Amino acid sequence: MSAKTAVITGAGSGVGQALAVLMTQEGWNVVILGRRASALQETVSLVAQACSNITPPVCLPIPCDIGDEAQVQTMAQHVLATFSSVDAVINSAGTNTPKRSLAEISQDDYKMMINANLNGAYYCTQAFLPIMRKQGHGTIVNIGSIAGLQGSALAGVAYVMAKFGTRGLTQAINAEERKYGIRACHVAPGDINTPLLEKRPAPPPLELRGKMLTGEDVARCALLAINMPANAVIEEIVIRPS
Numbered sequence: 001m002s003a004k005t006a007v008i009t010g011a012g013s014g015v016g017q018a019l020a021v022l023m024t025q026e027g028w029n030v031v032i033l034g035r036r037a038s039a040l041q042e043t044v045s046l047v048a049q050a051c052s053n054i055t056p057p058v059c060l061p062i063p064c065d066i067g068d069e070a071q072v073q074t075m076a077q078h079v080l081a082t083f084s085s086v087d088a089v090i091n092s093a094g095t096n097t098p099k100r101s102l103a104e105i106s107q108d109d110y111k112m113m114i115n116a117n118l119n120g121a122y123y124c125t126q127a128f129l130p131i132m133r134k135q136g137h138g139t140i141v142n143i144g145s146i147a148g149l150q151g152s153a154l155a156g157v158a159y160v161m162a163k164f165g166t167r168g169l170t171q172a173i174n175a176e177e178r179k180y181g182i183r184a185c186h187v188a189p190g191d192i193n194t195p196l197l198e199k200r201p202a203p204p205p206l207e208l209r210g211k212m213l214t215g216e217d218v219a220r221c222a223l224l225a226i227n228m229p230a231n232a233v234i235e236e237i238v239i240r241p242s
Contacts, residue, residue, distance in 0.1 A: 005029040005083045006226075009066050009124055010093030012039025014194035015143055018215035019090055019222055020059065021050045026223075029058040031079050033124075034093070037063045058083075066093055067115030069123050076127035085135050086128045088226050091121035091166065092143040096199045100156025110158045117162030121169060129177065137181040137230060140173055141222045142166040144188045146238065154200075163188075167236075174235060183233035185225035189218045190240035212241050 006023055010016035011032030020030050024047045034040050040061035047059045060082065064075045079086065095116045097109045121142055132138030147155035148163030155163075166186065173184035193212040197203050218239060225234040 003027075003029070004087040005031065005079075005085060006088040006090060007031045007033065007079060007086055007124065007128065008090045008092060009033045009120065010091075010143075011043050011061075012036055014092070014192065014196065014215045015189075015218045015222075016090070016092040016215075017043045017046065019092065019219035021046050022216070022219050022223055024051050024057050024059055025054075027054075027057055028088075029060070029083060031060045031062060031083075033062055033064045033066060033075065035063065035065050037061070066120030066124055067112070069119075072120070072123040072127050076124075079128075080131060086131050086138065088139045088141070089124055089128050090141045090143065090222055090226075091124055092141075092222075093117070093120055094143070094145075094159075094196065096156060096159050096196060098199055098201045100159065100201070101153065102157050105156065105158060113158035114162055117159060118165040118169075121166050125169065125173065129182070132182050133177070133180040138183075139226045140170075140182070140184040141225055142170050142184065142186050143218065143222065144170075144186050146188050146190050146240070148186075149188055149238070170235070174233065178233075181230065185222070185234050186236045187218060187221045187225070188236065188238045189213055189221075192218060213239065 006028050008016050011020050012034035020032050020043050062075050064071050144166045145163040147160045148167045151160050170184045170186035191212040193209040221237045
């Protein structure tokens with residue numbers, strides 16, 4: 001089993017939670033981040049169930065608001081004091097607000113959205129790039145959206161801006177950090193059946209959600225990029241419901 005370590009944001013639900021389960025099944029130590037300690041404990045329980053037949057790796061929950069730079073720095077110090085390396089960072093945290101159009105969004109919601117969906121990915125990336133440069137390898141996966149490829153009224157202005165930003169962050173990492181053996185992948189999914197749907201102005205009905213992607217579908221895309229040989233990088237994956 002691998003002794004590698006991954007840091008996963010937004011791991012209390014959705015894609016982040018699915019990724020925590022999949023990666024621990026593959027033998028990874030995972031640090032799971034989220035704002036709600038109760039949601040992280042649910043992920044810890046799911047990991048324990050999934051790894052019941054193997055010697056479980058470490059699943060370390062750390063409550064953290066990744067939109068707060070000071071909290072991210074404290075979290076990173078904890079992680080680096082616990083593990084000798086960080087091999088992968090997966091920025092999967094994301095949120096939205098029902099009042100999301102240009103005509104409706106408030107300044108407070110706009111700032112919250114940019115902090116949670118874009119600044120948090122930047123802060124977490126910057127927190128672990130130094131150790132990745134030192135060790136000469138690392139993979140960063142940014143879970144974006146098709147709204148980061150083409151503006152969408154359904155997604156809302158702040159979400160669109162943030163997801164365009166995470167795509168740009170991915171490209172900047174590959175342009176600047178490849179000389180250190182660091183690579184990045186932007187995963188752009190279509191509709192995913194996660195709790196984020198409840199924040200839509202009109203949440204979709206259950207029959208429509210059943211045709212959407214699952215958190216595990218998107219998590220497997222992230223794993224594909226992470227598990228590629230060191231001499232290769234998947235720079236972008238676009239995945240939609242079939």
